[in-house]
Amino acid sequence: MASQKMLGFVHTAQKMPDKRTAEERRQDFAEIYARFTNERANEQANRCSQCGVPFCQVHCPVSNNIPDWLKLTAEGRLEEAYEVSQSTNNFPEICGRICPQDRLCEGNCVIEQSTHGAVTIGSVEKYINDTAWEQGWVKPRTPVRELGLSVGIVGAGPAGLAAAEEMRAKGYEVHVYDRHDRMGGLLVYGIPGFKLEKDVVGRRVQLLADAGVVFHPNFEVGRDAELSELRKRHVAVLIATGVYKARDIKAPGCGLKNIVPALDYLITSNKVSLGDTVEAYESGSLNADGKKVVVLGGGDTAMDCVRTAIRQGATSVKCLYRRDRKNMPGSQREVAHAEEEGVEFVWQAAPEGFTGDDVVTGVRAVRIHLGVADATGRQTPQVIEGSAFTEEADLVIKALGFEPEDLPGAFGSPDLTVTRWGTLLVDHRTKMTSLDGVFAAGDIVRGASLVVWAIRDGRDAADAMHAYAQFETERVALAVAAE
Ligand SMILES: Cc1cc2nc3c(=O)[nH]c(=O)nc-3n(C[C@H](O)[C@H](O)[C@H](O)COP(=O)(O)OP(=O)(O)OC[C@H]3O[C@@H](n4cnc5c(N)ncnc54)[C@H](O)[C@@H]3O)c2cc1C
Numbered sequence: 001m002a003s004q005k006m007l008g009f010v011h012t013a014q015k016m017p018d019k020r021t022a023e024e025r026r027q028d029f030a031e032i033y034a035r036f037t038n039e040r041a042n043e044q045a046n047r048c049s050q051c052g053v054p055f056c057q058v059h060c061p062v063s064n065n066i067p068d069w070l071k072l073t074a075e076g077r078l079e080e081a082y083e084v085s086q087s088t089n090n091f092p093e094i095c096g097r098i099c100p101q102d103r104l105c106e107g108n109c110v111i112e113q114s115t116h117g118a119v120t121i122g123s124v125e126k127y128i129n130d131t132a133w134e135q136g137w138v139k140p141r142t143p144v145r146e147l148g149l150s151v152g153i154v155g156a157g158p159a160g161l162a163a164a165e166e167m168r169a170k171g172y173e174v175h176v177y178d179r180h181d182r183m184g185g186l187l188v189y190g191i192p193g194f195k196l197e198k199d200v201v202g203r204r205v206q207l208l209a210d211a212g213v214v215f216h217p218n219f220e221v222g223r224d225a226e227l228s229e230l231r232k233r234h235v236a237v238l239i240a241t242g243v244y245k246a247r248d249i250k251a252p253g254c255g256l257k258n259i260v261p262a263l264d265y266l267i268t269s270n271k272v273s274l275g276d277t278v279e280a281y282e283s284g285s286l287n288a289d290g291k292k293v294v295v296l297g298g299g300d301t302a303m304d305c306v307r308t309a310i311r312q313g314a315t316s317v318k319c320l321y322r323r324d325r326k327n328m329p330g331s332q333r334e335v336a337h338a339e340e341e342g343v344e345f346v347w348q349a350a351p352e353g354f355t356g357d358d359v360v361t362g363v364r365a366v367r368i369h370l371g372v373a374d375a376t377g378r379q380t381p382q383v384i385e386g387s388a389f390t391e392e393a394d395l396v397i398k399a400l401g402f403e404p405e406d407l408p409g410a411f412g413s414p415d416l417t418v419t420r421w422g423t424l425l426v427d428h429r430t431k432m433t434s435l436d437g438v439f440a441a442g443d444i445v446r447g448a449s450l451v452v453w454a455i456r457d458g459r460d461a462a463d464a465m466h467a468y469a470q471f472e473t474e475r476v477a478l479a480v481a482a483e
């Protein structure tokens, strides 16, 4: 077994005098570790039974050819495995790191169904593609010929970036507008670095720039240009702006200091890890160091907050959620990680108010009983009379979910139709919104979802935009010829 070899190496090294320099030791370890991860990937790839009913592929939103690249990995044909892997996914090493595989590919592996534990598909995907980067196999996808047409993409999250890569490869001049200073959307400013290293996102953004994609940072559509202006500049426009309006809690004391929205907290933490100086972090209002932290909510964002707070040096971290463990929207794997790291979960508890004069000192909460299931099949939370209690807190982080912003208002486009949830209404066959030539993809269409779904949407939208641009070009050419 690879892991035993690895342990053997460490054991021997501890006992024997070592004449190597620190640099030589580092190099040796890097080599051994590379061999170890290689063997581990191989071992996992070999476990795939090539069952012929690839449920893993069916349940992967980008329909990755998982059995094929597992087979190639098992045979040591890594470059070919990489070619297959990248043909369906723009950011495979990112998905390998942060997809909730237990709910997608791995959760549907037939070996998992037969109780022998799924092939660790995500880690093999990460391994193949990290190797491709190390070996220099990953190249910018420059087009064979330029089409002389440009497209505009609003939002540089995974949906916008996947569409940008696809459109550039087809030969379009691609302009990506984002209101942040860095490209990547929630990949860079939402998901913490301990789950997704920022240089892994950065090298992808650089690859797109090398392919010729033009980025416009600090450009907010609605402030720096209206949507109609962008539409005039480009043959087609994609809206991929995500969902950012945080759900809030209205309760006594909710205006106290140190009660903060999750994304403000995570953006600050990510900026600091990228080397920025953020005043709110320095002053302590968005920094958990030395604080008793209470996080409200039970989704993946809440898990990212509790785990970030632990890393920042909080003295205690508690997570209040009104349902029980099995009804949590967040990944069970994330909950397990959080528990291992020392987070305490307070299940079936709902906040009712906050204590403190100027700065928060506690969360007042009540215990919840889960009653009969409602029409959606979920048990209705009911307050248990006389169960009020207070959790001490110096920092309260609200992670209660996200909703779309008012895009028609912000973009100066009242004709942009939204659903009753505020997401953009698109024709699901064409990805086009109610505005001609304006498409949409990612969370702004689905509501808060997953990176891999955003990638899928971005790819689908690119296909539709390409078809639209070709039709339009033909229509204009015919009209000119007819004059
Ligand atoms: C804290 C957190 C953790 C998560 N963890 C995971 C995870 O582990 N795994 C997973 O699969 N998913 C995770 N998700 C969900 C995932 O990040 C999203 O589903 C995905 O990023 C959506 O991609 P998107 O491209 O639609 O939008 P986003 O990534 O939100 O990108 C939208 C971009 O649009 C820009 N923008 C918005 N409005 C404007 C405007 N008016 N003008 C210009 N630019 C604008 C924003 O600045 C942003 O860069 C997480 C989400 C959060 C909040």
Ligand code: SF4
Binding pocket: 059, 060, 061, 062, 063, 064, 066, 089, 095, 096, 099, 101, 104, 105, 106, 121, 122, 125, 452
């Ligand atoms: S993209 Fe996500 S769901 Fe698809 S194979 Fe990779 S880890 Fe699994």
